[in-house]
Amino acid sequence: MEESLDGDPELPDRWNPPRDDVKSGEVSSDDVEDLLGTVKRLDVHRKFDTPMAVVETPGGDEATVFQQKAIEDLFEAMETGDRVAIRFTGLERSAQGYEYLTYRYELRGPGGKETKLSG
16 A cells, blocks of 8 residues: 555546647647546646646546646646636747647636636
């Protein structure tokens, strides 16, 4: 039992598509369903040292969302209990040549009425 405390907790499936899969054309924005739900947990992934959120959908499923440059402000504003909607919109290239994944999102307070952030 003590060994299980030392291991990483089980995480729900990752929602963000891997950048390499998008770059290769293996995954497109049409392949990724919008994520709608309630923020259940905010944490930092131990192995990758990346902020993450566990979101529970209205159907009771859970998904893990990892912070990326395009959604940094979402992670800065997000709190446990907030309602969130995230849509993966594709891959873009910056003026400096850096490729990044893009998203649209809306964040509302726990009651779902107060819009906290939209991007």
